[in-house]
Amino acid sequence: MARMHIRKDDRVVVISGKDKGKKTKVLIAEPSTGRVVVEKVNMATKHEKPKGQGKPGGIVHQENPIPACKVMLLCGKCGKATRIAFKITDSGDKVRVCKKCGALFEK
DSSP states (O other), rough: HHHHOOOOOOOEOSSSSTTTTTTEEEEEEEETTTTEEEEEEEEEEEOOOOOOOOOOEEEEEEEEEGGGGGGEOOOTTTTTEOOOOEEOTSSEEEEEETTOOEEEEEE
């Protein structure tokens, strides 16, 4: 499995599928499966049974995972969807860099 370019709390844009063009935040990143859960994207309806008193059942809407290759990182500086590069800083840290404007992505 290749390294994932997306991390939790990153701002991303969906590049394909029924939610194409949505700009939102990553809730969960799963590197082992190469999938991400993105806020308000790939919503599914789940029917839940009541689980004891005080916990009613009903219809619940939840986000399902999508492949990480279906989202692109949004640059905070230029505001565009971009691929990323990895660079080594002077202090020896490996950081993600926007390929369009050269801005650094915080950890």
